[in-house]
Amino acid sequence: MNKKLLKRNKFYDKLAHYVITIGGVAVILSVVAILVLIVRVSLPLFQPPTSEIVDHKITVTEPLAVIGLDDYQENVFTIDQKGVLSVFSLQGQETVPPVDLGINHDAHIIFTSRSRTEYSLLWDDGRLSVVGISFRPVFNAEGTRSIEPQIAMQGEYASLPTGSPLLQSFFATSVDEDAPGTVRVNLHQDNSVSIFRTSISESLFGDVEETDESFVIPAYFETISALALSEDGRQLYAGTGGGTLLHWDISAAPVLEDTVPAFKQPITALGMVFGSQSLAVGTADGSLTTWMGVRDSDQSTTKKLRRIHTLTSHDSPVVAILPSRRDKSLLSWSAKGELHLDHMTSERNLYNFALGSVSLASLNDRGKGLIALTATGVQLLKLHNPHPEVSFKTLFGKVWYENYDSPEYAWQSSSGSDDFEPKFSITPLLFGTIKGTIYAMLFALPLAIFGAVYVSQFAPPHLQQIIKPTVEVMASVPSVVIGFLIALMLAPFIETHLVALILCFLLVPLCFVGFLFLWHYGQRFKAIHEMKSGFEFLLVLPVILGGVLLSYYVSPFVENQFFAGNFTQYMFENIGATYDQRNCIIIAFGLGFCVIPLIFSISEDALSNVPSGLRHASLALGASRWQTAWRVVLPSASPGIFAGSMIGLGRAVGETMIILMATGNTPIMDWSIFNGMRTLSANIAVEIPEAPVDGTLYRVLFLCAVLLFGMTFIVNTGAELIRDRLRKKYAQY
Amino acid sequence: MKSKYWREGEPFVWGSGAALALILLLILTLLVVIFKNGLGVFWVSPLSHLEMQDGSKLMGEVVQSSVMSMRDEPRSQLKIANRDLYSLDFKWVSDKDIKQVTYPQDAILIERQEYGNFVGFLSSVTLLNQPSLPSGEYATLLAGLDDLKANMPELEAVKSQISDLNYRVESLDHKLAKLRFRGEEQGDDFQQLTMQKELLQTEFQTLVTTLNVLQARLMQNTARFTDASGTMLTIPLSAMVRVYKPNNLSFFAKVSLYLQKTRELFFDEPRESNTEGGLFPAIFGTVLLIIIMAIFSFPLGVIAGVYLREYARDGFMVRLVRIAVNNLAGIPSIVYGIFGLAFFIYGIGSSIDQIFFPAQLPAPTFGTGGILWASLTLGLLTIPVVIVSTEEALGAIPGGLRESSYALGATKFQTLTRILIPLASPGIMTGFILAMARAAGEVAPLMITGVVKLAPSLALDGQYPFFHLNRKFMHLGFHIYDIGFQSPNVEAAKPMVFVTTLLLIGIVIALASTAIFMRNRMKKKFAIAD
Amino acid sequence: MKNDNRNAIIAIEDSIVQVRDLNLFYGTSQALFNLNFDIPRNKVTALIGPSGCGKSTFIRCINRMNDLVDSVNINGSIQLDQQDIFDKSVDVIDLRRKIGMVFQKSNPFPKSIYENVIYGLRIGGVTEKPVLEEAAEVSLKRSALWDEVKDRLHDSAMGLSGGQMQRLCIARAIAVSPDIILMDEPCSALDPRSTAHIEELIRELNGEYTIIIVTHNMQQASRVSDLTAFLYEGELIEFGKTTDLFTVPVKKATEDYITGRFG
The missing domain is CATH 1.20.5 (Single alpha-helices involved in coiled-coils or other helix-helix interfaces)
Incomplete structure (x- = not known):
């Protein structure tokens, strides 16, 4: 024997062993890897926010009125109470020479407010300065980046000639291009509020004209302790020491819209949530809530303020509430120096810092940096909370969103504006998935299973050998083809022939039963009696076709007679049910067609694998062929049929193209068979091209994928275990 | 009883x-x-000329006659074409409004590069360097078109030169960007490349001028037509794809047209936002996708199947793995798609970009959808099909054959390659074919991983390095979705959707039937051997 | 009663296989108990016993086919030419090349007759055509199949009759010139005519090869073998010259079995 060759053979064998083993294990690991990866992408949604303290060398000597941080967290700016604006790098160097914003060098700033990038500074001599502060990156010739402050004096308003001295002053610029202008709102010491509005109008000839208006809201009987002005300058809110929330519409002459005496505590702080739709209210006992105008009934046009979200309470009176300029988060701090960052929609308390005492604090515009002036100096924190809007409740529960009249399950991932409140409720998608699957299975299961019973039990063998492969081949029909056919051919057809379809469900069974009776009595005739069995389905075929055609021709008559000529109209007027062209009937057909071959083929296998001995035994005892099939074969094959149904179900749950093409993809929750829906799978296909990588939407879509994976995993594993047991059970025969 | x-x-x-x-x-x-x-779709149907009760005239093919229903009057849908004149391709006509229907022999149908078909009558032909033929305007038009066709190669040559130049300039740009990225802007290489680029650009300009001259000359060959209602329209010959008189065609002429159009379908580029013309890029994309997928998924699937059946020790682990594989087969394809996006595109692709193509960043090279990533995703999706059929095929081989091979002193590998694989090959082939059928029909994961409605260039062409696996591609299944649902004129796109559907379903059913036939034959074979 | 089997070792001058203290377990259940006996060179040894007594399990130890079964554990030794076949240094592939095997169910590969016969040579690396052809002819002649198949050597082996298939399997085993041929109930699936053919073949091969044949057919054992071992419930009850064992059995159990009281 050739020793060298033998050695080589053995070497190859070893090598192959390793290669194949590694390859096999790798393939298997990849299953796990898929799950791990999609879970890993979606996991950060649920990770708690983190923060880190940033070292810096900034020291503050003068008492400050404003403190802020740029988006790159490289520059800190301060305005001291004398009105000197300084910009520091984190090393403590001043990056630009200090700017003196004041005119009167003896004056001090007594109140500041912010609207967008504009800071309004109220001086103790009654003047108001508006200064815009922003930062932008500048690249020099070498390509290195530096952050340059942009400081612009927006306006300088002289002190008011009359009236009681000012306590607070707010300023807003309209962003409405059709009605540009500015608004200034002042709170006086005598508890009255004055409003000054400048509207800029342009005539047809291009002449710019400014009109000034002023209004005074007389003093309310309770002390006004806090004011908030919407960013567009049209809504004014006030909180009183008596715990009453007031709301004026000041787009024209002030109208008191709402008086809400809802608080037993003095209101100590107000703040508009980003987007100016919601108002955050802080009280003396430290509670923090958000309020929003809600229509109290479907008919009413006026909106009343209602409490929508309750956020985590402080331990002491809330001192200030500042909105994030990126999302619906709110920064608030209390008298004892507890600093909170909460997200309104998810009601999550993102951060809770105990800083001793806080005199000023600010979030940068990207919401990733926090600066606070405390007793110990300037505190700088880097925040990492990429998905504040996501919580278990916003994903699966009912949430009261802005502009909604009640809490809803809603999915709306994006909109045109920045201050949009994203709605990431997966519930309507789960609902849509389940709804589509149920209707599809209702259609597919009986057809597939009984079809399989017929083929395996009653059809002659040579027919079995034709029908089974034919149906199996149908399993490979691409879903995009089915989707196209049902969406572009079936959907318009059913829309015009809805009555015919409904009649079909009545007339086809009727025709069938009628035929059975005829057939039964036809047994007396020799020709019929002696017909070979096993071809019943061919005889039934014309009967079904006849029923369908009958419904088709009768339907216009029925529709005219009973439904005033238009069934969908009639349905809408009488039951209030709307009819979408792309609805669940269509889906049931499409998905059904897609899963029937699958269920049919597995069920047929299970049925024909039942040992023929069982069948023969039953027949020998005088049972009829149906009794044998129903009482002997079907129970034995039932685990297999169940497994087939489960696999069909798994397929229906994950099917994408049919749903994408044949439903309207609207995420509504309605069991009506005449409406569409949006499923998890279609949602992924629709939204993923628009989702920024690693953003919240991206991760939520991965969560959808995880859910889909999970659903199909359970279904498939169940089916596989059942099949495994069945295999073992019949291995003994 | x-x-x-x-x-x-x-x-x-x-x-x-x-x-x-x-x-x-x-x-x-x-x-x-x-x-x-x-x-x-490709069968020429006659043009009906309708004279209406109100005196207006319409011409077009009758697409469908209305459904019998008591609430509607009988009506017909007419494809009136001439989108540039009427802005609508189709019109419903109530049958009782029709006064008279005729089928004029000289009615002419023009398939155009733009605006869809034109339906009308020929009135005159203006050819730049050719006199009108005495045998009539129609003959002149045909002669002009023939002449045009003869000129086409010249035009095509210039166009391909231009696209070639484009590509070269682009690759020079890449090199320049790389040098700039390294900070070698002062180097000799950089200067040289810049010079080269300038040279190419001048060449480019001359070619464009030539092209414009050629095109302008072609534009001067025009023909004037009138539509059914008498509106005049001038169409340059170069905008015409095909001209014929549908009401004046013999049966054989129709057959020949049918074949011509079928040929066009397989070998031509699409026109009119994919609703007309050929399917070549989509067919090419589909085939290439399947081939690349097969390269990855078939060997791995067979190896895994062999491992499971022949190498792994039977027990809890193997049972677990079987369940995992069956699960893999049941995972919705969209989940594979999103996995492909995260893993291949944003994971591997972005890393490749950072390591090998840092100069092009932030424009992604591999960090975006492409045929490679789509193929890999499909590969993952089809691996379970291959594993399961390999396992089944190996499992069906009687154990005695293995034993006798071992008893003769064969190693496991020898037994595998000489006895088992040859015997299992029909079953494994079945798996391959089913996998290919599945890949051909799958669309959802592709939508995430790089399929596009119109790919500017194929993933395989004559430009170095010939294989461009990062390129986006077209696919028959996505074509159906795109033109059926995303095109602005769905009604006009329907014929094309049906043709694409027929092609796709033909491919898939042919594959699946072969596979199932093979499987059943194999089952019988082993049933006897047992 | 795990009796001492030492007395089963009868004096054999030229033994090729020595079995010593062989125990075999399937997982936790023991299938072979303490086997001890020698198998003579170039003689036919038959193993008889009721089904499930461990005959097949035993001969599958000799060419280590039991390696393919995961749960099998073996202790004790089988010496082949003074070398313990369970020793780590023994290569199982080499071992199997020295020991041919014929199975209960004939299982020719779905290849041609010729390819079947030379399979063992091919995988051993023999490529010279004349060598292969000669080996095929010799082996087929040995197994008395040559005359029947010489005109259709390249036809599929699946077209042969059951008896021919089994003889082909014997030819396949002979082709690699093994020292020992193991036969695991080679005739149990065959008709009487084919059985006669195979038995005749075994008698012809006697003297050239060491043949160990498992059978549950006592007549067959008495017809073809020189020595017979009787196994019962995993133990070797009696081992001796075939003529002795069938005429004057020492043990009661042997007598009961051969007289048909059980089994």
Whole structure:
């Protein structure tokens, strides 16, 4: 024997062993890897926010009125109470020479407010300065980046000639291009509020004209302790020491819209949530809530303020509430120096810092940096909370969103504006998935299973050998083809022939039963009696076709007679049910067609694998062929049929193209068979091209994928275990 | 008597027969609808000229006559074409408004590069360097078109030169960007490349001028037409794809046109946002996608199947793995798609970009959808099909064959390659074919991983390095979705959707039938051997 | 009663296989108990016993086919030419090349007759055509199949009759010139005519090869073998010259079995 060759053979064998083993294990690991990866992408949604303290060398000597941080967290700016604006790098160097914003060098700033990038500074001599502060990156010739402050004096308003001295002053610029202008709102010491509005109008000839208006809201009987002005300058809110929330519409002459005496505590702080739709209210006992105008009934046009979200309470009176300029988060701090960052929609308390005492604090515009002036100096924190809007409740529960009249399950991932409140409720998608699957299975299961019973039990063998492969081949029909056919051919057809379809469900069974009776009595005739069995389905075929055609021709008559000529109209007027062209009937057909071959083929296998001995035994005892099939074969094959149904179900749950093409993809929750829906799978296909990588939407879509994976995993594993047991059970025969 | 009839359950037999009949009816309907609509698209149908009661005139093919329904009057849908004149391709006409229908012999149909078909009558032809033929305007038009066709190669040559230059400039740009990225802007290489680029750009300019001259000359060959209502329209000959008189064609001429159009379907580029012209890029993309997928998934699938059946020790682990594989087969394809996006594109692709193509960043090279990533995703999706069929095929081989091979001193590997694989090959082939059928029909994961409605260039072409696996591609299945649902004029796109559907379903059914036929034959073979 | 089997070792001058203290377990259940006996060179040894007594399990130890079964554990030794076949240094592939095997169910590969016969040579690396052809002819002649198949050597082996298939399997085993041929109930699936053919073949091969044949057919054992071992419930009850064992059995159990009281 050739020793060298033998050695080589053995070497190859070893090598192959390793290669194949590694390859096999790798393939298997990849299953796990898929799950791990999609879970890993979606996991950060649920990770708690983190923060880190940033070292810096900034020291503050003068008492400050404003403190802020740029988006790159490289520059800190301060305005001291004398009105000197300084910009520091984190090393403590001043990056630009200090700017003196004041005119009167003896004056001090007594109140500041912010609207967008504009800071309004109220001086103790009654003047108001508006200064815009922003930062932008500048690249020099070498390509290195530096952050340059942009400081612009927006306006300088002289002190008011009359009236009681000012306590607070707010300023807003309209962003409405059709009605540009500015608004200034002042709170006086005598508890009255004055409003000054400048509207800029342009005539047809291009002449710019400014009109000034002023209004005074007389003093309310309770002390006004806090004011908030919407960013567009049209809504004014006030909180009183008596715990009453007031709301004026000041787009024209002030109208008191709402008086809400809802608080037993003095209101100590107000703040508009980003987007100016919601108002955050802080009280003396430290509670923090958000309020929003809600229509109290479907008919009413006026909106009343209602409490929508309750956020985590402080331990002491809330001192200030500042909105994030990126999302619906709110920064608030209390008298004892507890600093909170909460997200309104998810009601999550993102951060809770105990800083001793806080005199000023600010979030940068990207919401990733926090600066606070405390007793110990300037505190700088880097925040990492990429998905504040996501919580278990916003994903699966009912949430009261802005502009909604009640809490809803809603999915709306994006909109045109920045201050949009994203709605990431997966519930309507789960609902849509389940709804589509149920209707599809209702259609597919009986057809597939009984079809399989017929083929395996009653059809002659040579027919079995034709029908089974034919149906199996149908399993490979691409879903995009089915989707196209049902969406572009079936959907318009059913829309015009809805009555015919409904009649079909009545007339086809009727025709069938009628035929059975005829057939039964036809047994007396020799020709019929002696017909070979096993071809019943061919005889039934014309009967079904006849029923369908009958419904088709009768339907216009029925529709005219009973439904005033238009069934969908009639349905809408009488039951209030709307009819979408792309609805669940269509889906049931499409998905059904897609899963029937699958269920049919597995069920047929299970049925024909039942040992023929069982069948023969039953027949020998005088049972009829149906009794044998129903009482002997079907129970034995039932685990297999169940497994087939489960696999069909798994397929229906994950099917994408049919749903994408044949439903309207609207995420509504309605069991009506005449409406569409949006499923998890279609949602992924629709939204993923628009989702920024690693953003919240991206991760939520991965969560959808995880859910889909999970659903199909359970279904498939169940089916596989059942099949495994069945295999073992019949291995003994 | 009656109770016996019911007790024996004969009606239920009929009921289950009815279920089967319904399934078969559904299948039949599907096939009939697709074949009837798909095969009929290229068959020339006559142009009807309608004179209406109100005196207006219309011409076009009757697409469908209305459904019989009591609430509507009988009506017909007419494809009136001439999108540039009427802005609508189709029109519903109530049958009772029609005064007279004729089929004029000289009615002419022009398939155009833009605006869809034109339907009307020829009035005059203006050819730049050719006199009108005495045999009539139509003959002159045909002669002009022939002449044009003769000139086309010249035009095409210039165009391909231009695209070639474009590519070269682009690759120079890449090199320049790389140098700039390294900070070697002062180097000799950089200067040289810049010079080269300038040279190419001047060449480019001359070519564009030549092209413009050629095109301008072609534009001067025009023909004037009138539509049914007498509106005049001038169409340059170069905008015409095909001209014929549908009402004046012999049967053989129709057959020949049918074949011509079929040929165009397979080998030409699409026109009119994919609703007309050929499917070549989509067919090419689909085939290439399947081939690349096969390269990855088939060997791995077979190896895994062999491992499971021949190498892994039977027990809990193997059972677990079987369940995992079956699960893998049941995972929705969209989940594979999103996995491909995260893993291949944003994971591997972005890393490749950072390591090998840092100069092009932030424009992604591999960090975006492309045919490679789509193929890999599909590969993952089809691996379970291959694993399962490999395992089944190996499992069907009687154990005695393995034993006798071992008893003769064969190693495991020798047994595998000499006995088992050859015997299992029909079963494994079945798996391959089923996998290919699945890959050909799958669309959802592709939408995430790089399929596009119109790919500017193929993933395989004559430009170095020939294989451009990062390029986006077209696909028959996505084509159906795109033109059926995303195109602005769905009604006009329908014929094309049907043709694409017919092609796709033809491919898939042919593959699947072969696979299932092979599988059944193999089952029988081993049933006897047992 | 795990009796001492030492007395089963009868004096054999030229033994090729020595079995010593062989125990075999399937997982936790023991299938072979303490086997001890020698198998003579170039003689036919038959193993008889009721089904499930461990005959097949035993001969599958000799060419280590039991390696393919995961749950099998073996202790004790089988010496082949003074070398313990369970020793780590023994290569199982080499071992199997020295020991041919014929199975209960004939299982020719679905290849041609010729390819079947030379399979063992091919995988051993023999490529010279004349060598292969000669080996095929010799082996087929040995197994008395040559005359029947010489005109259709390249036809599929699946077209042969059951008896021919089994003889082909014997030819396949002979082709690699093994020292020992193991036969695991080679005739149990065959008709009487084919059985006669195979038995005749075994008698012809006697003297050239060491043949160990498992059978549950006592007549067959008495017809073809020189020595017979009787196994019962995993133990070797009696081992001796075939003529002795069938005429004057020492043990009661042997007598009961051969007289048909059980089994």
